Amino acid sequence: MRTPSHALAPETLAALLGGGGGSTAVEELRAGERSWRLLVVRAVLDAAPAGRAGPLPPPGDGWRLLTRAWTADARAAERVLAYPAVGVWAAHTLRRLRGSATDEAPLWVHTGHLHALAASAAVLAGIAFRTDVPVRDGWVVLPLVGALRLPEGGGGHGWGVAEVAGDGAGRVTVAGRDVPGPGWHTPTALRADGCALLLDDLDPYRALRGPAAPEPLGSADDWRELFAGAWRVLRETGAEEADALARGLSVVVPRPRTERFRPHSASSGDAFGAALASVPDDAEQFASTLVHEFQHNKLSALMHLFTLHDDPGSRLHYAPWRDDPRPLGGLLQGVYAFHGVTGFWRRREHPLGRFEFALWRAQTAYALRALAGDGGLTDLGRRLVAELTERLTPWLSEPVDPRVRAAADLAARDHRATWRAYHLRPDPRTADADAGSLERGTSPPALVPGRPTRGLDTRAVLLRRLLADPEGLTGLDDDPGAVVEGARPEDVALVTGRTAEALEAFRDRIVRGDGDPESWTGLALAAHATGDPAGEALLAAPERALALYARLGNQGSDPLELGRRLG
Incomplete structure (x- = not known):
């Protein structure tokens, strides 16, 4: 199993950089990934502790079985090594070995997964073998081949060991049971x-x-x-x-x-x-x-x-x-x-x-x-x-049809402005200057790890439902959140074109002290739709409006007036 050096043909690289790349490009990428996979798997073997790993044989025994399978049927062994989950196993195990990842399983369960990979390759190659593999919560898994759920008491819960063997003539046993058989599951092909x-x-x-x-x-x-x-x-x-x-x-x-x-x-x-x-x-x-x-x-x-x-x-x-x-x-x-x-x-x-x-x-x-x-x-x-x-x-x-384009524009503006409101904070000195003069500050806003209370795509999901079925939002005004998680009646009013109704609902929510970022963005979108200059100003920098509204103690005042002054 060699790991050659790789280079992409100029036309392949150009196609991939442009977002494309046909079957030939994919084959070149697959060749590179094969080498990458072999290197990471080998790195796990080199980093694993010497000698026995818990109750399992040394990892080197698994590598030798994998090599035997590759010698007998290289294509079968390559199928196992190319299986996507093998890459996740190798990367995660390497991180465990280096102390940069943790999980509840003992380390030997991860390093010992190499024996399960080798057993899968041996089964597919049709060679005689016998090895021990990890048991996880009563499951024995042979990647790409299948999994056996052991009966209660036959492997139990937690971590254990089971023997896997093949006679080279088609008979395979797992934990002493012929497979396929009761409790055996195989991957489904689409x-x-x-x-x-x-x-998988x-x-x-x-x-x-x-x-x-x-x-x-x-x-x-x-x-x-x-x-x-x-x-x-x-x-x-x-x-x-x-x-x-x-x-x-x-x-x-x-x-x-x-x-x-x-x-x-x-x-x-x-x-x-x-x-x-x-x-x-x-x-x-x-x-x-x-x-x-x-x-x-x-x-x-x-x-x-x-x-x-x-x-x-x-x-x-x-x-x-x-x-x-x-x-x-x-x-x-x-x-x-x-x-x-x-x-x-x-x-x-x-x-x-x-x-x-x-x-x-x-x-x-x-x-x-x-x-x-x-x-x-x-x-x-x-x-x-x-x-x-x-x-x-x-x-x-x-x-694009104007109605559809307007819906997409609303969804894009909504996401950008709501994201800003959650994740950007004006410099306090700028906010102080704004509070005194409402002049735009020059300090860039700071980025913070905000926590949105709902998905920023909520109104976009409502728009999708409306486009898929023009009657799909009928009757949602009472409890739209039961259909689209996080949705409110004023959101439904906004996306269905009842702009004045939506504007008043968003403004009322802010005035009474419930003005979360979604409400400010909704107000801005509704105002923009009516041609109110407050809309564009609030969409451009909603984080500034929220900071100013709080700094000035403006609860109860008209947030649209603040938006007009900012604009």
């Missing part, structure tokens, strides 16, 4: 014409951030149906991009369904080929999620080969798709992912699709402008930002 993904509900390292117990789904029929539909959407949206995705993604980690229009997904630079996803609302949303996470996978693999920034993460930035401030590397990941998402929705013609396109082209362009002058980028990082900007700029002038 198949469509030209693409196959594994639905078993691997202890599948959750991308740390260990997690197996959670077998039972029936995966919903996932199969959603994936078949998502693949059709991907193919009709862009066949070349779909083929590249099929070569790059190999695993979906299922998570429970979330609120409608609030899907949860994630990926990790340690787990090339994996996308964690909540149960999608529909096939189109699933397709968008796969595009999103595939973009993250590509950029993470590219960043294993090239340095795009040298910022240590101490400086934080506004990310238009997050409620929290993000470091430079996180913002780079975001613009790369949402550039792909924007391109996906650009080719979807229904009102909701056009809303997503209009929203994300504006927000991605906003973030790219912020990145363009950041001194933490390397030359290649600046080239990436320039390439993405060049490809996105023509999209900004593409026509």
